Amino acid sequence: NAGVTQTPKFRILKIGQSMTLQCTQDMNHNYMYWYRQDPGMGLKLIYYSVGAGITDKGEVPNGYNVSRSTTEDFPLRLELAAPSQTSVYFCASRYTGAGNTIYFGEGSWLTVV
Amino acid sequence: GQNIDQPTEMTATEGAIVQINCTYQTSGFNGLFWYQQHAGEAPTFLSYNVLDGLEEKGRFSSFLSRSKGYSYLLLKELQMKDSASYLCAVRDGYGNKLVFGAGTILRVKS
Numbered sequence: 001n002a003g004v005t006q007t008p009k010f011r012i013l014k015i016g017q018s019m020t021l022q023c024t025q026d027m028n029h030n031y032m033y034w035y036r037q038d039p040g041m042g043l044k045l046i047y048y049s050v051g052a053g054i055t056d057k058g059e060v061p062n063g064y065n066v067s068r069s070t071t072e073d074f075p076l077r078l079e080l081a082a083p084s085q086t087s088v089y090f091c092a093s094r095y096t097g098a099g100n101t102i103y104f105g106e107g108s109w110l111t112v113v
Numbered sequence: 114g115q116n117i118d119q120p121t122e123m124t125a126t127e128g129a130i131v132q133i134n135c136t137y138q139t140s141g142f143n144g145l146f147w148y149q150q151h152a153g154e155a156p157t158f159l160s161y162n163v164l165d166g167l168e169e170k171g172r173f174s175s176f177l178s179r180s181k182g183y184s185y186l187l188l189k190e191l192q193m194k195d196s197a198s199y200l201c202a203v204r205d206g207y208g209n210k211l212v213f214g215a216g217t218i219l220r221v222k223s
Contacts, residue, residue, distance in 0.1 A: 031209070033211070035213075041215055041216070042117075042200055042213040042214050042215040042216045043156070043200070043202075043213040044213075045210060045211070045212065045213075048209065048210060050209055056209070058210065059212070090155055090156075101146060101158040101161060102158075102211060103158075104155035104156055104157075105155065106154075106155055107154075107155055
């Protein structure tokens with residue numbers, strides 16, 4: 001049971017570089033989310049998607065982009081990385097239904113230097 | 114917008130009972146979730162409340178009062194492995210977004 005898979009797990013970026021965090025889920029969930037978690041803090045919603053072809057901004061979208069061309073994949077793009085983007089990134093998904101919990105990937109640790 | 118408040122840290126003794134409170138102000142409400150997160154790991158689901166009252170699941174219980182914008186997570190018979198961060202999260206009125214509080218770090222001492 002793969003669940004939600006994120007890659008890479010660890011990455012060091014230089015200021016100004018770009019990269020894509022990959023996320024894929026094999027549970028046929030229609031909702032997918034990207035969160036970031038700074039040390040000692042809760043999770044902040046970056047972007048979310050309610051289905052293929054539909055994305056929307058969360059609480060902290062600046063500096064990021066997403067796409068949802070398939071049900072399974074929800075990549076997060078960082079353009080022009082900045083030290084403020086140093087964080088742990090979690091991808092998550094859930095099935096339709098208000099009571100359905102979201103399932104998290106294992107996280108991606110990103111450091112921008 | 115949504116605002117979710119939890120105590121930053123709590124300490125309790127092994128075998129005891131601890132209550133972690135969460136208050137929220139939201140423009141809409143479609144359920145409240147509690148998650149447990151151990152250091153360096155992803156959050157894992159503990160409980161879900163959408164109606165007022167108490168939901169019990171083994172050593173863990175969660176209570177919700179929608180009129181007061183208030184929830185608590187009750188942990189009984191504390192074990193050392195319960196040392197973790199506990200996150201309160203509220204689903205918005207449209208049912209699309211799940212917004213998290215900053216979390217409460219619980220330390221269980223022997």
